[in-house]
Amino acid sequence: MRQVKRRKLPVLFRQKPVAGPDAAFETGEAGAGGGMRLHGGERLKPPKRRADPAPSRLSYRFQRWMLTPGIRLGLRVGVPVCLVLALSSAFLASEARRDAVNDFVADLRASIQERPEFMVNLMAIDGAGGSLAEDIREVVPLDFPISSFDLDVEQIRDVITGLDPVKSASVRVRPDGILQIDVVERQPVVVWRTRDGIELLDETGAHVKDLPSRKLRSDLPLIAGRGADGHVPEALALIRTAQGLGERLRGLVRIGERRWDVVLDRKQRIMLPTERPIEALERVLAVSEVQDLLERDVAVVDMRLGSRPTIRMTETASEEWWRTRTTVGNGQ
Amino acid sequence: MVADKNNSREWAVTGMMTDLYQSQRAMRQMRRQAMQRGVVAILDVGSSKIACLVLRFDGTGRLSEDNSIGSMAGQTGFRVIGAATTRSRGVQFGEVTAMQETERAIRTALQAAQKMADIRVDHVIACFSGANPRSYGLDAQVELESQVVTEAEVGRVLNACEVPEYGAGREVLHAQPVNFALDNRSGLIDPRGQLGQSLAVDMHMLTVDAVAIQNIVHCIKRCDLELAGIANSAYVSGISALVEDEQELGAACIDMGGGTTSVSIFMKKHMIYADCVRMGGDHVTSDISMGLGVPAAVAERIKTFSGGVHATGADDRDLIDIGGDTGDWEHDRRTVSRAELIGIMRPRVEEILEEVRVRLDAAGFEHLPSQQIVLTGGASQVMGLDGLASRILGQRVRLGRPLRVHGLPQSATGPGFSSAVGLSLFAAHPQDEWWDFEIPVDRYPSRSLKRAVKWFRDNW
Numbered sequence: 200m201r202q203v204k205r206r207k208l209p210v211l212f213r214q215k216p217v218a219g220p221d222a223a224f225e226t227g228e229a230g231a232g233g234g235m236r237l238h239g240g241e242r243l244k245p246p247k248r249r250a251d252p253a254p255s256r257l258s259y260r261f262q263r264w265m266l267t268p269g270i271r272l273g274l275r276v277g278v279p280v281c282l283v284l285a286l287s288s289a290f291l292a293s294e295a296r297r298d299a300v301n302d303f304v305a306d307l308r309a310s311i312q313e314r315p316e317f318m319v320n321l322m323a324i325d326g327a328g329g330s331l332a333e334d335i336r337e338v339v340p341l342d343f344p345i346s347s348f349d350l351d352v353e354q355i356r357d358v359i360t361g362l363d364p365v366k367s368a369s370v371r372v373r374p375d376g377i378l379q380i381d382v383v384e385r386q387p388v389v390v391w392r393t394r395d396g397i398e399l400l401d402e403t404g405a406h407v408k409d410l411p412s413r414k415l416r417s418d419l420p421l422i423a424g425r426g427a428d429g430h431v432p433e434a435l436a437l438i439r440t441a442q443g444l445g446e447r448l449r450g451l452v453r454i455g456e457r458r459w460d461v462v463l464d465r466k467q468r469i470m471l472p473t474e475r476p477i478e479a480l481e482r483v484l485a486v487s488e489v490q491d492l493l494e495r496d497v498a499v500v501d502m503r504l505g506s507r508p509t510i511r512m513t514e515t516a517s518e519e520w521w522r523t524r525t526t527v528g529n530g531q
Numbered sequence: 532m533v534a535d536k537n538n539s540r541e542w543a544v545t546g547m548m549t550d551l552y553q554s555q556r557a558m559r560q561m562r563r564q565a566m567q568r569g570v571v572a573i574l575d576v577g578s579s580k581i582a583c584l585v586l587r588f589d590g591t592g593r594l595s596e597d598n599s600i601g602s603m604a605g606q607t608g609f610r611v612i613g614a615a616t617t618r619s620r621g622v623q624f625g626e627v628t629a630m631q632e633t634e635r636a637i638r639t640a641l642q643a644a645q646k647m648a649d650i651r652v653d654h655v656i657a658c659f660s661g662a663n664p665r666s667y668g669l670d671a672q673v674e675l676e677s678q679v680v681t682e683a684e685v686g687r688v689l690n691a692c693e694v695p696e697y698g699a700g701r702e703v704l705h706a707q708p709v710n711f712a713l714d715n716r717s718g719l720i721d722p723r724g725q726l727g728q729s730l731a732v733d734m735h736m737l738t739v740d741a742v743a744i745q746n747i748v749h750c751i752k753r754c755d756l757e758l759a760g761i762a763n764s765a766y767v768s769g770i771s772a773l774v775e776d777e778q779e780l781g782a783a784c785i786d787m788g789g790g791t792t793s794v795s796i797f798m799k800k801h802m803i804y805a806d807c808v809r810m811g812g813d814h815v816t817s818d819i820s821m822g823l824g825v826p827a828a829v830a831e832r833i834k835t836f837s838g839g840v841h842a843t844g845a846d847d848r849d850l851i852d853i854g855g856d857t858g859d860w861e862h863d864r865r866t867v868s869r870a871e872l873i874g875i876m877r878p879r880v881e882e883i884l885e886e887v888r889v890r891l892d893a894a895g896f897e898h899l900p901s902q903q904i905v906l907t908g909g910a911s912q913v914m915g916l917d918g919l920a921s922r923i924l925g926q927r928v929r930l931g932r933p934l935r936v937h938g939l940p941q942s943a944t945g946p947g948f949s950s951a952v953g954l955s956l957f958a959a960h961p962q963d964e965w966w967d968f969e970i971p972v973d974r975y976p977s978r979s980l981k982r983a984v985k986w987f988r989d990n991w
Binding site for chain 1: 617635636638639641642645646649650651754755
C-alpha cells in the first residue's frame, strides 16, 4: 500500500543524558574547585537551572508586595524624595561647601545683574531749577554705574517727593541706561511772615523755601499770623477780592488761628468774621465805594458781627468830632 | 424516647446548617468587600490546567436608562484585566491530591495573572469539579403570617425545608431556591411583595465532600488570599456555555475536563441537577499512551493534533510518527495509522458519553421540555465528538464555547475556559442562595437580641 501522506509531528527534543567529560562540561562540576577549568585558567560556572516553574513563596510575596499601590507610590515618590533630601543634607553639612554654594549663587546673581543691559550710567533731572537739581543729587547719592536691580525707584521717588520745593516727581529707568527723574516744582504764591522768619508758600500752603527778606519777593502778597499757612486758599480768595484796594492793601493777618484781618495802610484794619469772610469784605468794599468809608479817618472796620458792623474812628478823629460837637453845642 | 432521639438528630442537623450558613455568609461578606475594592481573582482549579482571571469591577454598567438594551446576560460591569493559565499539578479527578503542588500551581497562575493585570489581588473566587457532587431536591410549604410575602417569609420557608441526611463529611456547596409557589400559582421567580395564603418553595441543594473543599480553602489560604466564594464548575460552565433560552427552556451542559466530566441541567435559568463522571480527557490520553507505548506528553500531542472519533477510509493511509528517543532506530521510527489511533480513543469517549447518558437518565432529563445538550470543556474539542455524542445522548447536541466577556484574551476563549468565564459571571451576579436570606428568629442561637424583642412583642 502506498503511503498517501506522512504526518510529521513536531519532535520533542529531549537531550539524552550525557556521560563522561560531556556531562562534566554540562554540569560544570569537574575538577576540585567546582567548574571545569577553561583555557585561561578560569573555571566554568555551572548554568543556573530552575527546577520548578512555580515562584517561590518569597518571590510570590515580594511580587504581591510590589503590586500594592501604597508601596508602589512610596517607591516612586518617597524613595527619590528621601534620597535627594539625604544627599543634599549630607552635602550641606559642611560649612565650607555651604559657603561655596552661597558664593556660587551670589556670583551667578552678580554676573547676571551686572550685564551692560541692566546698568544705569547717569541720572537726568528734568523740571527742576539749578539749586533744586543740586539738592536732588545730594539726597539721592548714587554711585554710577549701578545695576538697575539695585535701584529702588519707589524709595528714590519718595525721597525726592519729600523735598520741600518738589510737588511731584516720577522716577524711571530709561532703556538706554539713564535714570530719568521728572520733577514738578512748587510755585510760591504768597509770602508768610512769622516771628521766626519769612517763608514762601505755594497755593496749598506748603512750604517752598525760606526768604531772607520780604523785599526779594515784593510781587507776592503777604500774610501773617499763626496758622495762616493752613488757610492759604482762603487768603488768596480774600486777596483777589481786595484787588480793588490796589496799593492800599498791606496784607492779611490771621487772628487767633480763627479769622482774618485785612491790613491796609494808614493802620486801617478790616476785621472779618470767621464765617463767610469774603462776603463781609465785599460789603465793606461796596460801602467804601459808595461812602468812601476807607478814605475817611477810620481805624477799624469791625465786621465780626454781620448784623452789627462797627467802625472805630482814630483817636484824633473822635477828638475832632467831640470838639466839633461841643463847639456846635456851645454855639447853640 | 424515639421522639427525643429524633429531636436530638434534628438539633445536630440544625447546628451543622448554622455553621454552613455562617461560613457561606462570611464568604458573601468577603465578596462584598472585594466588590468594594473592585478587583477579584477567578480561579478554576481543574485536573489538567489551572486558569486564573483577574476581574475589575467598575460600577454597575447599565447600558441604557430605559432598559432598551438588556442586561447582556449579566456580563456588564466587569472587565478581565489579567489572565493566566498553568499546567495543573497535584489535582486528580478535580480534587486536590497533593497540597504543596497545587498550591504552587495556584501561585504560578495567580502571579502571572497579577503581573498581567498590574494590580494586587486579595480576594479569590474558586471553582472545582470533583468531590462527588450530589443533588437533592428539597421543598417546603408554610402558611404566611401576614398576607404579604416578605423577605423574612422567604427565609422562613427556605428554613422549613427538610434537609435530608446527606452524610457526615459532606458539605453543602449550593442551595438555591429554584421555584416558588404561592397558593396554587407555581413558577414564581420572585414572590416578594405578592399576596397569598401559603408559600411553597422548591430548592436545589448540591453537596460535595467536605475534605475537598477544605483542601482547596487551605491551598488558597496558603497563597495569602481570601476566599470570596466557591462554586461547582458544572454549574458555572453551564452559566457561560448555555445561551439564555437554553437555560430557560431546559438544557444539559456537559463540561468535559481533563479528569472529570461534569454534567449540569438547567431549567428556568436555575441549575436543577449536577453530577460528575470521574473520567475525562486524561483517560483518553492514558489509553493512547498505553496502547501505543509512548510517554503521556507524546500521547497528549498525538491526541491533540490527530485525534478523532470517526474513522474514514483515508485514515488507514494516514500514518503518524509516534517517535521515541531510545536510540533504537526501529523503535524511534514507529508509525501508527490514524485509524488505529481513533480505534483507541473512540471506546473511551463512548464510555464517558455512556456514563453521562446514565447520569442524565437518572436525573430524568428526558422529561424536560427541551433536551438541548451542550458539550464544552477542553476534551470536547476532539474532532467529530458532536456526531458521536448525538448518537449516544440524543439529537440535539451542539458544541459550546464560553460567552464572550469584556477584555478576555483570545487565547482564553476556547471551550476549555467555559468554567472560568462562567465563574466570572457568577462572581458578578451570584444567584440568590439559601444563606442570602435572613434566618428566622427561632433558628438563631439563644440570647439573640431579636429573640428578646420578639418575646417582648408577643407578651406585651
